[in-house]
Amino acid sequence: MMILKDILYKVPLLAVAGSTTVSVNNLVFDSRKVTTKDVFIAIKGTVSDGHDYIQTAIKQGCVAVICEHMPDTLADNVVYVEVRNTSSALAIMASNFYGMPSANLKLVGVTGTNGKTTIATLLYQLFKSAGYKVGLLSTVKIMVNDMEFKATHTTPDSITINSYLKQMNDAGVEFCFMEVSSHGIHQKRTEGLHFKGGIFTNLTHDHLDYHSSFAEYRDVKKAFFDGLSKDAFALVNVDDKNGLVMLQNSAAKKYTYALKSYADYKAQILENQFTGLLLKINDNEVWTRLIGSFNAYNVLAIYATAELLGLEKVEILRLVSDLKSVSGRFQYLISESKITAIVDYAHTPDALKNVLETINSIRTKNEELITVVGCGGDRDKTKRPKMGHIASALSTQVVFTSDNPRTENPETILNEVEAGVEPQNFKKTVSIINRKQAIKTACQMAKPNDIILIAGKGHETYQEIHGERFDFDDFKIVQELLKQLEK
């Protein structure tokens, strides 16, 4: 039990009806989950408006309501608090409720279109190897040092974030690395958190279904850096044209990294092979098992962050050469007949282009590249023809298939992907709705030394069709199919 007044510490209040000295149980923003003595926070969402559920929440026993406008009639024995933005208020309240856990550890946020999971996960790995207790909030999983939890979002809601940070405090965690998605920033899920640092990876096409324009998408990312304090560091990739934009209004200490441009942290790719990368980072050579030039950026960001957080250069170089790839990110196997199968989470045009270019820069002419790819339903439709174009232009053969159709018709999605294929590439492509069948077809097409890329779903262990989730794991499936076919 806590006193409402204490939970409202530092929340700008517009009006209060009733006494805020009331004792409350929990913070809840979904009326369906309210129980006795809870505080209900009414949030305007993308589908419905929490303000319409205030009465339901009261019927379920809530004793306080946080809202953006007072209801016409007020119930007795309920405290009403009006604020300008309930999502912001929720984030500050969640931090207060759990005892400001982000201030008790060094929290670093990673934002950008691609590379967030890779960087956050590898920083977690690196600091663990250095002997620290570490936390991770990522698309793939949540880690409280060695304890693993399931992740539902890239950046969960602010109550979930703060409750995990509190668990990290209790477990003695010193560093936490978290992904900060544009949805997360826009919905204020990360407001009120004490960040020690922020990393910007890159900004390319994604989520233009949610954000009204690319400029808005950029400004949302920038808002994260605007919010950093002067005690934090902001580390940005300045090979991306929006890198410096992120720093414009930030009070944080500013650092840059790049392969091509002038920067505080510079890297050069000396060797790029299927077994890894040989890099030169600020005059030191380091070998990493991570594959593809885009991973040179990720490794450089990791190196810089570790240094900014106080680790010794020599130790960082040693730890970097020990990093293992992240599940579903360029995860590969080589079958008995020497077919290479790669599973990668590339689900944006830019990520797909990077992965295909990486494979093309490493493979020889006789080794064909067969790509299996599709696009998710209920998500940005404008990326579909772009991904169709990229896949067909940069592969020897393509099998278009379903990703997670969610509530959309899979065939319609496939048609939109196919629409981006240029006439001269038509003959390279086939479309098979069933993803397992599509992967099987790619396996049958492949000859020894060929490469199969299965893109879009990476670590996901399900496929969502007509709103229902079925078990599905690209890596396991291709592994089994190749084994069966090679029997």
Ligand SMILES: CC(=O)N[C@H]1[C@@H](OP(=O)(O)OP(=O)(O)OC[C@H]2O[C@@H](n3ccc(=O)[nH]c3=O)[C@H](O)[C@@H]2O)O[C@H](CO)[C@@H](O)[C@@H]1O[C@H](C)C(=O)N[C@@H](C)C(=O)N[C@H](CCC(=O)O)C(=O)O
């Ligand atoms: C589009 C989107 O981001 N939606 C998120 C949002 O839900 P919403 O705005 O649609 O909520 P709503 O249904 O309109 O309801 C509004 C409010 O009324 C409440 N309500 C609703 C019904 C009711 O009976 N009673 C009630 O109180 C709801 O609890 C909510 O507080 O707020 C919810 C609570 O935080 C999120 O769970 C939900 O994530 C959905 C599931 C989602 O799929 N989000 C994805 C797109 C997302 O956030 N992805 C990013 C990563 C993207 C990337 O970079 O790749 C992420 O960080 O995971």
Ligand SMILES: Nc1ncnc2c1ncn2[C@@H]1O[C@H](COP(=O)(O)OP(=O)(O)OP(=O)(O)O)[C@@H](O)[C@H]1O
């Ligand atoms: N620095 C990078 N630049 C461009 N592409 C990258 C980079 N790092 C990874 N990728 C590509 O993007 C895909 C997704 O990488 P990752 O999961 O690390 O990104 P993310 O930002 O966490 O994505 P999400 O928004 O879905 O959580 C990878 O599978 C790879 O193909």
Ligand SMILES: N[C@H](CCC[C@H](N)C(=O)O)C(=O)O
């Ligand atoms: N975080 C991303 C993941 C997309 C993954 C892809 N497999 C899909 O389902 O579209 C999103 O929710 O847009």
Ligand SMILES: [Mg+2]
């Ligand atoms: Mg991620």
